[in-house]
Amino acid sequence: MSTSAPGGSRSSDDHCTPDSLLHSAPQRDVTPEDLVMAAGRDITPKTLDWARRKLETEGPAAIEKLLP
Template sequence: MPTSQPGGARPAADRVTPDELLHTRTGSEVSPEDMVLATGRDLTPRTLEWARRKLAEEGPAAIEKLLP
């Protein structure tokens, strides 16, 4: 991993993620497991049930609220 050194800074354009790479939807279904993992939580019966409820209420777009 590169370290920060004086005079070695890259231009800002090299550090900016292009918009098309920021979207999480790939056209595939979002599973409860996807939702739980997007929050950084462990897969447990409780977190999976939360994810199922969230998907039922908000649909697959719910994951967009968790990820950029």
């Protein structure tokens, strides 16, 4: 039995998620906090310094290197 019958199982407040909300790439500059969190590290002064240095040398592409 299919659960995708038109109109029958959907509530009136169901809607599609806009495409712009489905992407995880930031719409702004990558921050040191973004980089630390993407690396799976705790935000500390030491990891923020690491992230700042990495962003200075690699730019926003630094975060892409951490993602699978």
